Amino acid sequence: MSRLSGKVAIVTGGGSGFGAGIVAKFVSEGCMVVVAVLDTALVNFGSLDIVVNNAGVLHTAQPSVDINEEEYDRIMKVNVKQLLWSTKVVVPYLIKNGKPGAFVNVSSMSGVRPRPNLVWYAASKGAVNSATKGLAAEFAIAKIRFNAILPAVGETNMYLFYEWAEEKRTSPMLTLKRTPLFLGYDDSPEAWGKMISLIPPIGIFPASGGIGGGTVKHILARVPPADLVLIARQPDKLNSAKALGAQVRQADYDDDSALQSVFNGISISADSKNYKRHKAAIDSAIQSGVKYIFYGSLGFAGSPDSKESVAHVMQAHLDTEKYLEKCRQNHAGFAYTIVREGLYSESYPLYTAFFDPAQPRKEVKIPHDGSGPGVAWVKREELGEGTAELISRLVKQPAEFQWQNKTVLLSGQNTLTLAETVKILGEIAKVTVQIMQVSDDEFATQPDVFPNFTYHGVDLSKPWATAFEAFRRGEGAYVSPLLKELLGREPEDFKTTIQSFV
Known part of the structure; x- marks a missing residue:
């Protein structure tokens, strides 16, 4: 009854x-x-x-x-x-x-x-x-x-x-x-x-640190905080957003039980992380009624139309991109936008054997000679700002949103070769720095490298070396005008960002 x-x-x-x-x-x-x-x-x-x-x-x-x-x-x-x-x-x-x-x-x-x-x-x-x-x-x-x-x-x-x-x-x-x-x-x-x-809220996961934190910072200025559900492993890092009216939830990619309900009531979700965990999060989101996902991918693979990359770090993202399209085909009313977040300037240590301007070395040993094609470096916070603007445009003008079920790239507006990148780092450190090309094995065994690429006890430094082959193929050099249009200004150049960063 x-x-x-x-x-x-x-x-x-x-x-x-x-x-x-x-x-x-x-x-x-x-x-x-x-x-x-x-x-x-x-x-x-x-x-x-x-x-x-x-x-x-x-x-x-x-x-x-x-x-x-x-x-x-x-x-x-x-x-x-x-x-x-x-x-x-x-x-x-x-x-x-x-x-x-x-x-x-x-x-x-x-x-x-x-x-x-x-x-x-x-x-x-x-x-x-x-x-x-x-x-x-x-x-x-x-x-x-x-x-x-x-x-x-x-x-x-x-x-x-x-x-x-x-x-x-x-x-x-x-x-x-x-x-x-x-x-x-x-x-x-x-x-x-x-x-x-009864307005379905916008969920951001993860919502603290990195590009996710930058997205939260800038979306708070674009949509009412009460329309946001911010999801993070450590919710206390979002207390300032909570004080403005945003709802904060706790979840972790590695906790399936939390993922089962954390997306309840959300209409639009911004998501980023490895394929198995991505898939679990996407499945949970769709089962909870999420109708639109902005997926934060990575800026390898070159053109947004490209579906292939030799970079090991990009493979999980490409698999997730394919899975989102499969979900679109299998779930009526579901849609997505894949946002390939360009290689951000502050991540330069990953590609310079963890060069530190505060304790500079005269040689950067990497499996690359430093020549072009280069990298369209982009400031991390501007990636968050651009992503927030994309989300807000869907929210405010859905009929005019042109990136539904598409892949976009947010990049800087200029490229620097790795040699030019290292030269700028040397100028900031006030030393002359040069690239010495070494083998993948030699790169991976450097004392400053393998500890920083060890995750859950697994040394990923040699798989990471595939990024340098991706650079040789131009995967990091594609310049997209979209970020400039979203920001309404020229994105910040690499040197300016790093001078402030260090």
Whole structure:
């Protein structure tokens, strides 16, 4: 037997749009639903348990000073006054009969995020939010629950022609149906005076350190922090973002149990890490309902169209890229953008046998002669900034987003050969430094190299040497104009970045 069997609900504005979806879901749960005036439920069924105040209207988008009084009154009457009448009719009945009850008021994200030219609509929804909180406090003693749901854009006629609508982020109809249902259950007593946003949030994993941390820093300036779910192994590193309103969750690529639920409720996910762990994270995300993944790949392989690389470090990324396309084919509605993050300037030690300007050597021993093709070095924080801008463009302008189901490369705008790179490092260290070409084995056995390439007890220094063959083939030299366009400025050059870095 359903938890709503024998219950009676009234849904205002239940003939179409959100309301029709809510009605259908309530009926499927065994609830008797009235799509009419409040008194009808009491007359026909002699009872009433749940009220969904769903009726709502918009006014024409226009300068706030141009709205006429008639249109203003219509907005307030439909959007706000229905709460007054439903409260006056239903609350006394519930109190008289000693019954608990549930009011679900359909508000809007506009009530907390008002927009120009729709100010009076936003004001009406702000009033709905305030009334909901006040009524929840006032009638808690009578066990009458008041809550509000705050959808963004749904697939209803009301919103079809409004380009402004919550930056075009949609509230899935399934969510719009389920949330009022949950709030109507007698066993959801913890829901009192809640404002439940139905905008699917954006998840970033991992969200601390490296490019992930840079992405978080810059996306906080582009989307409301409350729309973010930040996932990290050490959540305390994200306390500043949490203080701004972001939700923080704990998870680790190596912990399958955490991955199973950490993506719940997320619509868009930014993800980066080895193929097996990537696959587990992607599978968990899709099973949790994630519809879009930005995957942080690596800037080897040359052109974004290339699907091959000789660099060992790139293989897991290429496998993950292929898996994302397979997921797109197998899961309706799922999409992705692969962001190949260019080789960032601050990673130069990996390609210079861990040269340290503070304790400089005169020779850099690597399995490469230092000649071209070079590397399109890019500042790490600018990679985070560019990635954040990509995500925000999808969020704000999905219809204009041109990189869905595509691979993009974020790179610097100039290339430096490894010899030129080492020369700049020498200038910063105030010594003359030269490259000495050595074998892969000699590179891998240097005392400054193998300890830094040992991971979980496995020495990866020789596999890493394949990166130098990739450089010889031009895999790091491809220059993409995209990062410059996303930043709106020239990316920072290698020397400037390293001078600050060291």
